[in-house]
Amino acid sequence: MSSAPRPLPDLAVEIVGLNKVYGGSGKRKPKQALKDFSLEIPRGSFFGLLGPNGAGKSTMINIMAGLVNKSSGTVRIWNHDIDAEVRNARCAIGVVPQELNLDPFFTAREALEVQAGLYGVPKPERHTQEILEAVGLADKADAYARTLSGGMRRRLLVAKALVHAPPVVVLDEPTAGVDVQLRQQLWEYIRKLNRCGTTVVLTTHYLEEAEELCDRIAIINHGQLVACDTTHALLRQLDNKSVTLILSQPLTEIPEALQRFSPTLPQPTELHINYRPSSRAMMEILDAARGCGLPIVDIRTEEVDLEDIFLQLTRAPAPAERAAS
Ligand SMILES: Nc1ncnc2c1ncn2[C@@H]1O[C@H](COP(=O)(O)OP(=O)(O)OP(=O)(O)O)[C@@H](O)[C@H]1O
């Protein structure tokens, strides 16, 4: 008798009311790393988890991976509760931890084979060679992990997370210390996985990387979620752009017709205007500039980027630690 296949979940990860308090000892006070933290990661997304050092990103990821015990709250991976359905939840996720934790006495190939064995992947279904190539380690397949460079070890960790072809792949700063070319290669492969349906969750301190890769972004600060939206909507949140008009002749004073835009003259041949795209179109500024005969030879515009939003949202000081009750 064949059972009907389970429908695919809408959410790859669902976190509700998650709390984590690391216990103190001696002079070390207990630390609440996650506070009533809830997050939904839609199936198929390329999800960025951003936040300053110590925000709680790795804590959240390590709880998802079963490496850290939560204090309270629920976490479901691919619709499997991490407490009630440990095995299913673990099989649904592949985690690249931030800490390098490789067995130095295995070669790269052995490390992947052992990992595949742990997850019960039958030999004919393993794709060790393909993964080694994807992470740029094919020529190091038979080298011991201890002989690999830092960047190569990190790539081997990425490879290990992929052996059981999990529907959810979580990468905790996978490109820290990886050189530019291999970073591109790594992302190309992860993108391909994502296009084929794998949900990807990543943390990175390279905000440009997140902006380029992720379709959704959550920002976490002091253990709490401070923003979660599509990358596009987040970027739109800061209603601020600037335009610089480059002039062929120096300007001695700002024309009357442009005063309402509150321009500045950082240089005699550069007129700079900040504006809100929601209330003022750039054409309005350009028409006014042309109307007063400014000799414009070039235009430079600047958009807000993720870094502006990130800095704005994470500048808040740490809330006073609640007294241990
Ligand atoms: N094992 C631990 N014992 C005690 N405190 C811990 C432990 N692990 C993390 N913390 C604390 O919990 C907080 C969150 O740490 P976490 O590693 O989750 O941050 P993060 O967002 O991953 O930071 P980073 O960007 O530096 O990797 C920090 O204040 C950290 O000092």
Ligand SMILES: [Mg+2]
């Ligand atoms: Mg971390």
